[in-house]
Amino acid sequence: MKRVFTLIVMFASFCSFTTIAQNKWNVSAGGSVSHKINESMFNGISVGWGGGAFIGAGYEFNFNKHWSFNPQLELDYINNGEVLKFKGTKERIKGDVNFLNLRIPVIISFRFKISDFTGLRFGAGPYLQESLAAWERKKLNSNERISKSGSAVKRFNIGVQGEAAVETGEHLSYMFCVNYPFITENWMNRILTMSLGVRYSF
Secondary structure, three states, X not given: OHHHHHHHHHHHHHHXXXXXXXXXXXXXXXXXXXXXXXXXXXXXXXXXXXXXXXXXXXXXXXXXXXXXXXXXXXXXXXXXXXXXXXXXXXXXXXXXXXXXXXXXXEEEEEEEEOOOOEEEEEEEEEEEEEEEEEEEEOOOOOOOEEEOOOXXXXXXEEEEXXXXXXXXXXXXXXXXXXXXXXXXOOOOOOEEEEEEEEEEEO
């Protein structure tokens, strides 16, 4: 009898949890701009921004009406926008690199309502990233490109992602995200990426 009572309590708790905070699948897409951050940038040698895009899907675990946990899987294209600027001259030469990355961010978010149909969400968390492919300029003064090659270790990176979003209704949200990698001795080095996107939850 005690076991039956325990199971009933557990089932009731589970039902109340799922009623208060419903878990949801979500898909997202958007555009981005990226900038290579390194020591030479602070000396005025490396400047420039490059455009990109991303698509992704995730599953959001809602603990209550405010807190949620959202692991995601994203595919993104990044151009680091690097431009080499020679000291003492006005000459600039593009030396950018394009990347196709698979990224797994794990975001913890806090949300609150500002009206009946509008809410704000702020989140942050770590991500794992693997560069699937990359192309760089073979010569700085030409448009010829060459594919980069290297081990999986050289293509791997970890970093932190922060996001802020406006949620409208139960399904749509409009996001601003920032990604910053920590590992420097690999393909991507340190590339700051800022993106705007739309997420649909269902």
